[in-house]
Amino acid sequence: MKLYLYGIIDSSDQTKESIYGLEGSDVYNIPFCDIGAVVSQISQPIQDVTEGAVLKHEAVVEKLMANFTVLPARFGTIIDGTDSQLSMIQSYYKDFTNNLARLHNKLEFGIKVIWPADKIKENIVKGLKKGKENTPELNSSRGRKFMTETFDKYKIDKAFEAKADRVIKVMDMFFSKFSAEKTLATLKTENLLLDAVYLVEKDKQDDFREAFEHIKGGHPELKYLFSGPWPAYNFVILSKQPGLLMDSQQTDLLDKVTQDQMLVGANSI
């Protein structure tokens, strides 16, 4: 029987209350020294990522979070039975304990910000037209015409990126005050100004939330998405590749579940 892995916890004890996972199976802990791998039996590999299955995985991890520090496994991680699970946990023991210590009492929050890219570019173009006299004269022939057009585009893009950096810097200054670690992705699309994940200590989550409300109030022209608290999906760092798992159905142990994947599930609650 294959095992579905929900995460690694900082305890070798069984969970106090009954938890039911995918396929309605009992969730239990496979202990190894002072840590454990939380799993449930599963009859077949997950073929499709369904909202229900993602939510079930997340709900189990959140239940565990209430009592333990959890290194959440990527959705769909399946192990070839208890022996494989034990050799995996043995092989990664040091990584797991380091991560568990680092992520103890910390939660993950996601922040996404959309800005009106078209309007911003329009304003940049207007501003550049005013200052046109400062640009190099590149007229007439085909090559020069191409250079002029490309240079204009280059200046617009440069100003656009600089503006994005300035706005993000201000926001990040507020959020960073209350976070231990972060990952920021800027301008994934022209409109998606910021896609950030912050690792926040449990006792600072209210302050973090307050900082978000402050930013939101200060920039009402932007659109915001706030999510969390999540298990620290984006902050688990493994020092070696998960080669041990190559012969199981899924090879991405503790790889990052994207916030986007989580958004799909959580948005429709």
Place this chain on the structure above:
Amino acid sequence: MIANAIVETESPEEFIEEIQKAQDCLPKKIDANPNTVEKGLAKLVLTLIELIRKLLEKQAMRRVEAGSLSDEEIENVGETLMKLENKMDELKGIFGLKDEELNLNLGPLGDLM
């Protein structure tokens, strides 16, 4: 049993659309099955050429900005970049590739372009 984490936004559709857009341009793996191997390889090669073309273009723009190119050099570079862009458009057309498809996800390093 449902998840307790909250997702708060006043514009869910817009966020879904933007996330979808960001994901669409990044194939999870290179499609190299027997029927599409030619297109898969062309995509990989053209992505690398496009990266180099963009780097060249950016470097040229920086030099124009700094005023370090002579009139003749501007003319030559402009002509070269234009021909390179036209050739790329032609090759993209042959293999049925769109601009947004010419990118690669380098995992922890982020996107190539």
